[in-house]
Structures are given as structure tokens and as C-alpha cells.
Amino acid sequence: MATLKEIAEKANVSICTVSRYLSKNSNLKQATEEKVKKAIEELNYIPNNVARSLKTRRTNNIAVVLPKINNLYYSEITSGISEVLKKHHYNLFIVEFEHHRDEEGEILLTLLENMMAGVIFLGLSGDTSFHESVAMLQQHHLPFVYANRMIPDKEYSLIYPDYRQAGELATEHLVSQGKRHLAMITQSVSRLDLQQHIGGFIGKAQEYGIEVGEHQIFRQEEHVFDQEFIHGLRQKKIDGIFATNEMTALSLLKGLLNQGVKVPEEIAVIGFGNSLLGTLATPELTTIDLQNAKLGSLSAEKLLRQIDGVEGDTITILKPHIIVRKSS
């Protein structure tokens, strides 16, 4: 690898002049400029970003910390992030983080050790101890953005979809289809975002005079969508279901189909997310689009503004949209 020094020697100028040439702004004499240019080409010079970073005390590296990259939800967001970063000449680091308590410190340490310019956290729940460790990042002035999570009692830089409105949209749609006996399938009810989903779903139902009791809120982990489960739905006369996870919705759809339930006539299903999967389901899945890719690109832009010091810790909220297909 050729270095500035070698270029300088070859071109008979000082290292400094070469550096100036590379940073474009300073004006060199036409003649020296060409000498330098020639030397650089002949020696096949490649700048060393590591050295540059040491000197300037900043890198162009941005880390995305998420539970699992082999999950459409996260990889779609990441793709949105990637596009923006590429455009601004930032590099993308991925750190998978699976809520193993002992990893927390190690991961944050890695981010600091490698002088990340910023961090985006995806899908890190508000109920972990993670956030205490995160305070460390603030101490070290490492800018970060939380995407897709609401963090209570913290003034962090946040971006997430309007979870409550997502729930409301689901109710409104099901009601507009004539459904009155609503149910919901969700994950951990302790998560703040899911509480919002539930709140929106139930709240809007009440506006329509519909009661959604606790026994109509199913926890995904506790059920398989087998004959017994479907039978339970029928007994409760459920005619509309909102599943807060695309895979879950698809799985439910399959269960209903297997048991001969007509979707949407007998039971309508509305899901979450807008990957290709929804269109491949039978029937095609009606869904609340959380705009994953867009959320990714927005969170990247948000982080970059923070890095450039033109934005502080603010909250950005995206509006969800409904995509009506055949399952409702």
C-alpha cells in the first residue's frame, strides 16, 4: 500500500502538499497538482481511513444493533438504513444482540472501542436493563437513535410508528367490514409499543360500543393455531382478528384455512408489516403497513443530523397506513 510519504517522494513535494491535493479545497499550482496526480496514479494510492480516523478522531462507521438480521422486519429496516448511509458515504456495521444480559456491556464497549460515529438500536425493548448501559454512550458523546421502540422516562432520540393509531386503524377497518366480535393476537403485553397497539385497538372498539375483554387478547407464545384454538374462536363468536406480527397473521390464516373457516366471511384477519409474504398468503393478507424501509431511512437521516449537530434528541412518529387485500 502506497502512502502519502511515497507519493510525496515520487512527486518531489512534501507530504503536506499531497494531503492538500487529496482534500481538494486548498489551491495548488497547476504544475504541482499534476505532478501529484501522476504519482498517485502510478503508485496506485489508496487512502488509509484508519490513520485518518485516528487523526481526525472520527470514523464514517455507523452501527445498527438489532436482535436478528435474518428477520424480514429488521432486515427491511436495515435496508432502508443502508441506502441512506451509502448515499452519505457512511459504512454500515451490524451487531446482532439477543438479550443475553451479559452481552450488553461488551457490545456497547465494542461500539466505543471502534469509534462508531453513531448507533441505531432496532427493536430493543423498553423493559430490559439495556437502557442503563446505554447511558454510558451519552457520557462518551456517541450519538444514537432508538428505532421502533418507545423508551419511558428517557429523553433519547426516538423514531417509531404511531402504535396506537395502528391499533385504531385495525379496529376501524374490521368494524367497517361489519365485524363486531374482535380479538387480538400479540406478543409480550409488557412492551410499551404493544400496550399502545392494544390500547388503540380496544379504545377505538369502545367508541363503537364494542367490548374487547381480556380473554380476547391472546398472547402469541401461548397458542398454536390448531383445531382447539380455532374452536375457541368460534365459540366466542370472534369474527375479526388483529395480529401484531406478520408471521403470526400468516400462521393464523393457515390455521383457519385448515379448519375450514372462511376468511374473511366468517373471520377476518388483519396483520402487520408489508413484506412480500402478505401477497403470497391465501387469502392475501390485509395489513397495517409500518413502512419498515422508510422507518430505516428516516432513522438513518435522523442519526446523521445528530452527528452533524443540527438536531438534538427528538421524537419522530410515523403514520401507519392500511393495505386492504383479501383477508378482511
Added chain:
Amino acid sequence: MATLKEIAEKANVSICTVSRYLSKNSNLKQATEEKVKKAIEELNYIPNNVARSLKTRRTNNIAVVLPKINNLYYSEITSGISEVLKKHHYNLFIVEFEHHRDEEGEILLTLLENMMAGVIFLGLSGDTSFHESVAMLQQHHLPFVYANRMIPDKEYSLIYPDYRQAGELATEHLVSQGKRHLAMITQSVSRLDLQQHIGGFIGKAQEYGIEVGEHQIFRQEEHVFDQEFIHGLRQKKIDGIFATNEMTALSLLKGLLNQGVKVPEEIAVIGFGNSLLGTLATPELTTIDLQNAKLGSLSAEKLLRQIDGVEGDTITILKPHIIVRKSS
């Protein structure tokens, strides 16, 4: 950020001693060790990997270059890579590359500028001009592994599944189910791996005395699985189809279902890949498992061996397995 210098001053030792303490191997006097330890803790020292990299002329960063991260196929492989890298304390750097010719040089340059320890290329076709640029990496002694692609006329470090055998397995299975009129849906036939698929599929068919003509090899991009297409299948009396892409298989399954074709009785379908999607399809998809995650972890290990200098450019071939479900 505290530095070695500050620690040294606080502990009343030399920078060198602190550095030794951190690298563990050298043996210090108990007393100094504790002095240093204390100072490090009090000052909340965090090592600077950038400086370390500049000095040692190597980083712990490994890049994965792939077309799109929001694609289950690639993200599953990447997840496999991620696990291995994490275990060996390497960081994961992601570069999305979408075959825009003008990007090639820029991307490889970025890898060199940032002193990547190694690179894994995923799904980069053998027919692009990419490989010429890649020679540059060799000049700069940057180790790399091509995963999931066969590269003709190059002695690179390669790892891929036995594409031919995958095709053979598909044929064997379909034949064992009593199917004799086989068809295949594939992508670009110019890609070497797909040629292998086709070769295996057709070749094995011939062993059974079955002719698979050119008009039974469909190019995915040229078709939607609508009434007309399904009608065509019926006319040709096709009773078994092999789709070399999981999404395509699912999409086909849906098309067949829509047209009232009984799967697998009338037409059996066998797909590729082993994501959750296959089990959510109706009927559940029989599939050739290419072991994406495993391929990822193996390619990472392969690269690490290369970085450590214990392995040269070799070819690793994975054996595919069939997962029989309901669509065949």
C-alpha cells in the same frame, strides 16, 4: 476518553507497562499490576481500536458484500456469518451491492481504505465484470471468500452447495412420487449455479428415461402464475415442478391453488431454501434445504482460517438435503 498516557501518569508507570498489562501475556509485578488496574478502572479506560489498528496494520472488521440484506436468503447466510464472527471477536460490516457497474470500484476501494481483515461475497454472479475488479483485492492481499457462487477459471476461495446434486435430489423425489412429466422454474440460465441445477435435474431425469425439453424450463421473470400459465402446465401434462427459489415456489403454489389444481395429487411442487415461509404455505412446501445459516458460518470460518494463514484458496462444497412436506 482516557488514553494509555493518562493511565500511565495516574499509576506512576510507563505507557509501555500499561500496554503490557492490557495485552495480558507479559508478566508484571503484582504491585504494579494492581496500580494499573486501579487507574484503568478509575479513569474508565476504553481501548482505542483505531489506533491499535493503525499500529498493528490490521482490523477485526470483516465485510459481507451482498445484493440486498432484506432478502431472507442473504440475511440467513449473514446471520450464520454473524454468529461465527462474534465468537471470534470480529465485527461485521455490510455492503449492499446491486450490480451497478459504476459501484464496483468504489465498493472495493472502501473495503481497502477501511482495512478490512477479509471479505465474503454473497450471490455475486459469475457473469459480471466484477471478478476483474476483484483481482485488485488479491494484489492488496485482502483475503476473501465467494459464497454460493461458482466462479469459472479462477482459483479463489469458494464455498457453495452442490448445485447439481440439488437438482438431482429434486428429480429423484418427484419420480419417487410417481411423477413423470417434470418442469422447472428458474432464474437466469446463464448463471453457472443455475446451469448446474438444470443439469442435475435434467440429467437425473434422463437416467429414469424422462425427457425434460427446453419448453419445460421456465424462466421465472417471464411468467406470472396466472390462469394462462397453469393452463399451459395442464396441457403439457406437467405433474411435477421444481422451483429454484423459495418465493417463486410459494407464488406458484398460490397460483395452482387459485386455479383449483390439487397439490400434490395433480401437480407436485418442490422448492428451495428452508425458511419459515415453507411451513406457512398451503400446502406446506417440500424443499431442498441449502442450509443457508450453515453455509454462512462455514464461509466465515473459512475466511478466518485464510486470515490466519492456515488455509489457501480451496473449494468447499455442501451437501443439500431434501425436506419432504406436503406439496409433493
Added chain:
DNA sequence: TTGTATGCGTTATCAC
């Protein structure tokens, strides 16, 4: 067992 001194490749502050 510990310290001194040098350099990794770059940017930046001075001079000239």
C-alpha cells in the same frame, strides 16, 4: 520486571 524511543499514515498548526 520496567522504561525509552520510534513509527503506523494521516491531518493540522505553524512558519516561510
Added chain:
DNA sequence: GTGATAACGCATACAA
């Protein structure tokens, strides 16, 4: 316009 020279934070050859 251009050139010395000093850092950035760390590792290491060589001394002591």
C-alpha cells in the same frame, strides 16, 4: 503556494 513538524493512541524493539 509550499514545507517542517507535531500530534492522534497504541504496540514494540531495544535498553536498562
